[in-house]
Amino acid sequence: MIQIKNLTKIYQTKKESITALRGVNLEINDGEIFGIMGLSGAGKSSLIRCINRLEEPTEGSIEINGHDIMSLNHDELREMRKKIGMIFQHFNLLSSKTVYENIAFPLNISGVPANEIDKRINELLGMVGLADKKDSYPSQLSGGQKQRVGIARALANRPTLLLSDEATSALDPQTTAQILSLLKEINRRLNLTIIIITHQMDVIREICDRVAVLNSGELVEVGNVVDIFSQPSSQITKKFVGIEDGIPEDIIDYENGRVIRILFIGRSAREPVISRLVKTFDVDANILSGNIQHIHSETIGNLIIGLEGKPDKIEDAIGWLKNQGLKIEVLK
Amino acid sequence: MNQELIRILNLLIPSLWQTIYMVLLSTVFSLILGLPLGVLLVITEKGGIWEKPAFNNILGAVINILRSFPFLILMIVIFPLSRLVVGTTIGTTATIVPLSIAATPFVARVIESSLKEVDWGVIEASLSMGATPFQIITRVLIPESLPSLILGITLTIINIIGYSAMAGAIGGGGLGDLAIRYGYQRYDTPVLIATVIVLILIVQIVQITGSYLAKKVDRR
Numbered sequence: 001m002i003q004i005k006n007l008t009k010i011y012q013t014k015k016e017s018i019t020a021l022r023g024v025n026l027e028i029n030d031g032e033i034f035g036i037m038g039l040s041g042a043g044k045s046s047l048i049r050c051i052n053r054l055e056e057p058t059e060g061s062i063e064i065n066g067h068d069i070m071s072l073n074h075d076e077l078r079e080m081r082k083k084i085g086m087i088f089q090h091f092n093l094l095s096s097k098t099v100y101e102n103i104a105f106p107l108n109i110s111g112v113p114a115n116e117i118d119k120r121i122n123e124l125l126g127m128v129g130l131a132d133k134k135d136s137y138p139s140q141l142s143g144g145q146k147q148r149v150g151i152a153r154a155l156a157n158r159p160t161l162l163l164s165d166e167a168t169s170a171l172d173p174q175t176t177a178q179i180l181s182l183l184k185e186i187n188r189r190l191n192l193t194i195i196i197i198t199h200q201m202d203v204i205r206e207i208c209d210r211v212a213v214l215n216s217g218e219l220v221e222v223g224n225v226v227d228i229f230s231q232p233s234s235q236i237t238k239k240f241v242g243i244e245d246g247i248p249e250d251i252i253d254y255e256n257g258r259v260i261r262i263l264f265i266g267r268s269a270r271e272p273v274i275s276r277l278v279k280t281f282d283v284d285a286n287i288l289s290g291n292i293q294h295i296h297s298e299t300i301g302n303l304i305i306g307l308e309g310k311p312d313k314i315e316d317a318i319g320w321l322k323n324q325g326l327k328i329e330v331l332k
Numbered sequence: 333m334n335q336e337l338i339r340i341l342n343l344l345i346p347s348l349w350q351t352i353y354m355v356l357l358s359t360v361f362s363l364i365l366g367l368p369l370g371v372l373l374v375i376t377e378k379g380g381i382w383e384k385p386a387f388n389n390i391l392g393a394v395i396n397i398l399r400s401f402p403f404l405i406l407m408i409v410i411f412p413l414s415r416l417v418v419g420t421t422i423g424t425t426a427t428i429v430p431l432s433i434a435a436t437p438f439v440a441r442v443i444e445s446s447l448k449e450v451d452w453g454v455i456e457a458s459l460s461m462g463a464t465p466f467q468i469i470t471r472v473l474i475p476e477s478l479p480s481l482i483l484g485i486t487l488t489i490i491n492i493i494g495y496s497a498m499a500g501a502i503g504g505g506g507l508g509d510l511a512i513r514y515g516y517q518r519y520d521t522p523v524l525i526a527t528v529i530v531l532i533l534i535v536q537i538v539q540i541t542g543s544y545l546a547k548k549v550d551r552r
Binding site (some may be wrong): 052054077078080082083084086088090092093094095096097105106108109110137138139153157164292 | 365451456457458459460461462463464467471472476478499501549551552
């Protein structure tokens with residue numbers, strides 16, 4: 001378990017001080033894939049780098065399995081880092097070394113014996129599917145292959161925690177999906193805690209169990225991915241998940257009746273709610289916009305409809321919808 | 333004609349050896365001294381892996397001061413050091429001392445600029461794996477910038493060949509000295525031309541070899 005308390009990071013330059021993180025509190029459970037989402041400049045990079053102290057926090061505390069990492073001296077810090085893997089957006093492989101030598105690098109600096117190194121690298125190469133590339137240099141690999149090497153390298157010292165810094169942001173969608181499924185597999189197989197920072201919604205939706213949203217250095221919300229996606233509470237999260245507050249611009253001039261937003265989660269997304277509504281209340285339903293997303297095994301539907309008909313019938317219809325266990329928001 | 337050729341060769345060959353001797357040893361010594369200084373310039377910089385900004389500023393200033401000395405003056409200023417190190421202030425061996433000292437700050441800057449080409453991301457990744465500063469220097473900074481380092485060393489050798497032409501001022505001999513004494517002072521044009529041709533060949537060979545090696549180790 002990782003406990004982050006009141007984490008604050010201020011960058012001091014001669015001219016000004018920039019606050020990257022303001023009093024962030026977070027708990028990350030063992031074995032989960034935890035996403036940290038935010039726009040660029042939100043403080044994601046600073047946050048993830050505070051966890052292995054590549055950045056020194058200005059204030060606050062971080063405990064990993066009950067150990068306060070702020071109290072570690074240089075040597076202890078290096079030992080701790082060996083148990084925390086990290087992967088990067090631009091892979092950061094050594095261009096002068098082969099795939100094999102790149103994966104050997106963390107093992108060499110940890111003083112692992114040579115025969116053990118060889119055994120472990122072959123294991124790792126098999127796990128990331130690059131057994132045939134072990135003598136290639138990074139420049140001969142594709143982006144996806146480079147990230148696989150990065151993952152193998154990060155796992156070499158058998159860490160208990162993996163930090164992923166925008167690891168798929170430089171990859172195309174198909175390669176991203178492959179890397180994500182590899183991370184998910186590793187998470188399950190090794191029971192490895194993974195912390196992912198990203199600005200890509202799809203990454204969060206695909207593999208994260210829980211997500212925290214950062215905005216201008218502040219934590220705006222934390223929760224299960226399904227909850228956050230279906231009922232985002234902050235402005236920034238709504239923007240992220242594509243649910244806009246108020247009436248979408250293209251519907252604003254809809255003048256024929258009331259406009260409501262219906263949110264379906266799980267089973268209710270499969271009920272023929274709209275057709276029942278139309279039959280029962282003798283109103284016309286006009287679908288103005290909508291989408292259905294699948295997150296893990298949950299289905300989340302988001303529909304904006306215009307209701308036309310007699311005003312009292314429309315009120316009854318809205319009342320009925322609210323009783324169906326759906327989240328209804330009257331927009332107009 | 334044949335006699336003339338033999339005369340020129342008799343002058344040229346000892347001078348050539350003197351030049352090679354001076355340049356080779358000066359290169360080795362200036363690398364031994366300059367490499368650690370170049371590394372220090374990079375790692376002690378603000379944001380470096382062994383941040384020591386005050387030390388960095390002083391080191392930078394000292395290197396700049398050494399580089400601003402005209403070589404001819406430096407050769408004389410350094411007499412006491414030459415006497416201490418090789419026991420004499422004149423001759424070919426004694427010339428190696430000022431040549432090495434003159435090339436050291438140059439080497440330090442060349443190494444510095446090569447090491448700075450290494451992407452910070454790679455250094456950060458090494459830090460995240462728990463590498464010590466020393467491990468980062470020997471296993472990341474130097475191997476990753478090797479092509480550029482080789483080109484920098486090539487540049488240094490050619491620079492030292494240029495400086496060695498002034499060695500005659502303290503009796504160091506060498507090709508430059510030969511060209512001045514015979515070609516210039518005695519109007520011996522054939523010797524002058526021969527010397528220049530040999531110098532051109534040496535520089536070409538050094539540069540071509542350096543470029544080839546740099547390319548060969550480049551995996552980027």
